[in-house]
Amino acid sequence: MQADKLVTRDGRSLAAHRFPAAGTQRAVVVLAPAMGVPQAFYAPFAGWLSRRGFTVLSFDYRGMGLSRTEPLRAETADVLTWGQVDCSAALDHAAWLAGDAPVLWIGHSVGGQLIPFMREPNRLAGALLVAAGSGYWRDNAPPLKRRIRAMWWGLVPVLTPLFGFFPGARIGAVGDLPRGVIWQWRAWCLDPNYAVGAIGEQAADAFAAVRVPLHALYFADDEFLSRRSIESLNAQYVNAPLRFDVIEPKAVGETRCGHLAVFRPRFEKTIWESCFGPALTHLVDSKTADEIP
Numbered sequence: 001m002q003a004d005k006l007v008t009r010d011g012r013s014l015a016a017h018r019f020p021a022a023g024t025q026r027a028v029v030v031l032a033p034a035m036g037v038p039q040a041f042y043a044p045f046a047g048w049l050s051r052r053g054f055t056v057l058s059f060d061y062r063g064m065g066l067s068r069t070e071p072l073r074a075e076t077a078d079v080l081t082w083g084q085v086d087c088s089a090a091l092d093h094a095a096w097l098a099g100d101a102p103v104l105w106i107g108h109s110v111g112g113q114l115i116p117f118m119r120e121p122n123r124l125a126g127a128l129l130v131a132a133g134s135g136y137w138r139d140n141a142p143p144l145k146r147r148i149r150a151m152w153w154g155l156v157p158v159l160t161p162l163f164g165f166f167p168g169a170r171i172g173a174v175g176d177l178p179r180g181v182i183w184q185w186r187a188w189c190l191d192p193n194y195a196v197g198a199i200g201e202q203a204a205d206a207f208a209a210v211r212v213p214l215h216a217l218y219f220a221d222d223e224f225l226s227r228r229s230i231e232s233l234n235a236q237y238v239n240a241p242l243r244f245d246v247i248e249p250k251a252v253g254e255t256r257c258g259h260l261a262v263f264r265p266r267f268e269k270t271i272w273e274s275c276f277g278p279a280l281t282h283l284v285d286s287k288t289a290d291e292i293p
Contacts, residue, residue, distance in 0.1 A: 001043065006059055006089040014086060015066030016059040016093070017043070019050035026053040027125065027284050028098040030090050032111025033058075034131075034260065035185070036168060036175025038065030042108075044265040048272055054104075054280070057094050061086050063178040073164030078180035079110070079188070079195075083117030091118055104283055106276075107132055108263065109224075112216075113195065113233065116206035126213040126283030128276070131222055131259050133229035134194035135185065143223045152186055196236055207236040213286050214242040215279045219257035221249055243282075247275060 004016040017039060029049055031042050039058040046056040060067035061082040063075040077086075094103045102125030107115060112132025115121050133139075137148045151173060160166050166182040168174040177185075184198075191197035196204045214237060218230040227246060234242055249257045252270045262271050 001047070004057070004093075006086070006093050008062075008085045008089040010085055012062055012067075012085075013069075014059055014062060014089065015039070016057060016090070017046070018097070019046045019056040019058070021053050021055040022051050023053055025055050025098075025101050027102045027104050027280075028055045028057060028094045029104045029106055029280070030094045031056060031058040032087060032090070032105060032107045032114065033060070033064070034109035034111060035181075036064070036177060037108070037260070040065065041260075042263055044268075045263045045272065045276075048268060049280075052277065055097060055101075057090060057097065059086070059090050063181070064175075072176055072178060075165070075178040076180055077178050078184040079114070080117055080184065080199075081180070082110075083114035084119070087114050087117070088119040091121070091123060095123060102126075102284060104128065104280060106130065106280075109259065116203070116210050116236075121210050122212055124212045126215065126286060128279050128283065129214055129216040129233075130262070130276075131219060131225060131230075132216065132233060133218070133225040134232040135189040135225075136192055136194050136229070136232065137189050138192070139226050139229045139232060141222055141224055141226045141229075148189075152190060156182055156186055194232065204236070208238050210237055210240045212240060213283055214240050215283060216242060216244045217275060217279065218244070218246050219249070219259070219262060220246055221257055222259045224259045245275075245279075247271075 002018045004018045006014040006016050033039055039060050042058055046058055049056050062077045105124050105127040108130045109132055112129035140148055160179050160182055165179050166177040169176045187198045188195045216234055252274050254270055
């Protein structure tokens with residue numbers, strides 16, 4: 001693992017790490033984190049990928065993890081800033097690292113929702129969307145739906161103005177988030193069509209413009225998102241060849257998978273080997289859209 005950095009088009013410096021490929025480089029993979037999750041969480045998985053011939057680039061969105069360089073109440077970013085500016089910088093850097101090799105995107109949760117908002121997302125050879133779905137509150141998985149009303153109509157409106165950011169870490173909800181991020185994400189989550197509904201035609205056009213092969217993975221015991229959540233987001237990619245796999249924990253030799261835990265090292269011999277590895281190989285080997293089921 002090597003410390004790296006991304007310089008965005010608005011002059012921000014974002015913390016990143018590079019995991020060079022062992023042996024011949026098959027592709028460069030960008031790891032885009034879930035909401036409130038630092039890049040360090042994915043380091044064991046990134047190391048596993050590097051040992052299999054992938055150069056991996058991980059990073060933290062502005063205001064998060066090692067990219068948080070000032071008090072969070074001073075951060076002005078929203079979710080679109082993360083996609084349009086931060087993710088674009090990650091893709092630019094990955095393309096520079098790759099040379100003639102393909103660039104792949106692994107987007108976990110919100111990291112898989114931001115692809116349409118990046119600058120020139122069709123530079124990607126493909127993307128693996130892990131537990132990436134609409135956050136519309138009525139489509140949340142039952143464990144989350146039972147308490148999400150308190151989040152959107154109670155905690156966020158009360159605590160965000162009080163602290164100047166959303167203090168999720170101290171209440172065990174998502175993590176600390178910039179106020180622009182939580183307010184925009186709330187607006188998306190209250191709309192049946194999520195970002196497309198909240199933003200409008202501009203977002204619909206952005207999703208429609210994505211034409212790279214996508215492989216979506218949904219773990220059936222996800223405690224945050226339902227299958228309907230995933231299918232709702234998938235449906236927005238109207239012009240991208242998309243493969244969608246629903247994974248039952250027992251089918252991969254596990255009793256529990258969930259939304260976040262699948263990137264933990266204990267899943268290396270099961271989920272990483274049987275789900276992530278083949279999906280990435282499939283994306284690398286796919287030459288045309290017609291090859292995607």
